[in-house]
Amino acid sequence: xxxxILMRHAKSDWAAGTPDAERPLNGRGKRSAKVTGLWLKDMxxxxxxxxxxxxxxxxxxxxxxxxxxxxxxxxxLYLAEATEMLAVLRQATGDTVLxxxxxxxxxxxxxxxxxxxxxxxxxxxxxxxxxxxxxxxIDDWEALTPGTGRVTDFxxxxxxTD
Numbered sequence: 286x287x288x289x290i291l292m293r294h295a296k297s298d299w300a301a302g303t304p305d306a307e308r309p310l311n312g313r314g315k316r317s318a319k320v321t322g323l324w325l326k327d328m329x330x331x332x333x334x335x336x337x338x339x340x341x342x343x344x345x346x347x348x349x350x351x352x353x354x355x356x357x358x359x360x361x362l363y364l365a366e367a368t369e370m371l372a373v374l375r376q377a378t379g380d381t382v383l384x385x386x387x388x389x390x391x392x393x394x395x396x397x398x399x400x401x402x403x404x405x406x407x408x409x410x411x412x413x414x415x416x417x418x419x420x421x422x423i424d425d426w427e428a429l430t431p432g433t434g435r436v437t438d439f440x441x442x443x444x445x446t447d
Contacts, residue, residue, distance in 0.1 A: 287421045288381040289374070289398070289434070290330055292321075293391045295349070295442060296413040297342040306363060310345045317414040317442025322350030324440065330418050334379025338362035343385045346414070352383065362386045367394035377426045391415075397431045403439040414442030 296314035303309070310318065325331065335356040337343050340363050347356070361373055364387050371394065374384060386394075392411030395402075399419055402408050407415065419434035 286380075287423050287426060287429075288330075288437070289417075289419050289421065290325070290332055290381065290383040291391060291395050291398070291417040291419065292346070292383065292385050293388055293411055293413055293415045294338070294340070294343045294346045294385060295321075303341075306340045308340070308342055310342055310349070314342070314346070314413065314442075315349055317445065318346045318349030319351075320445040321414055321416055321440070321442055322352060324445065325350065325352065325416075328418075328438065330381070330438070332379060332381045332383035334377055334381070335383045335385070336362065336373055336377060337383075337385040338365070338387060340387070343387070347383075347385055354383065355379070364390065366390045367397050370394045371397075371429065371431070375427050375429055382426070395419075398429075399434040399436050400432055401436065403436045405439050405441075407441045407443075408439060412441050412443070416440050 295318040297308045298311035332354045339358045339360045418438040
């Protein structure tokens with residue numbers, strides 16, 4: 286079995302006036318990422334591999350999660366579409382992989398991966414810090430087929446901060 290933790294970056298700071306790839310997290314985003322990291326640890330959802338977009342807001346989200354795992358920062362995940370994310374994930378070697386990316390690709394990817402989505406009001410829009418935990422009955426990520434994932438959990442940052 287393989288487990289995927291698919292997370293959209295936390296809320297970024299549009300007021301920073303920086304180029305998109307260099308946009309940092311805002312205060313709410315930092316708080317959301319921190320509490321989501323605590324939730325991941327409390328639930329035992331700890332990855333042994335992280336695939337992270339190279340954008341600043343995804344790197345800062347990962348930093349606030351305080352998760353220690355073999356990490357790869359990939360430009361291919363920056364604003365990637367679902368098909369590109371699938372190609373990157375199929376190269377993963379960990380049993381539990383955390384992938385950090387951006388919308389609309391990450392939300393599209395989440396919807397394509399699972400057989401049935403969770404009963405959560407925010408599932409369809411996959412907001413900032415949305416985190417899907419899905420299990421797949423495969424031995425190798427290369428065998429991953431869309432529509433075969435089973436949702437184990439789904440939360441958004443505001444589930445913890447509101």
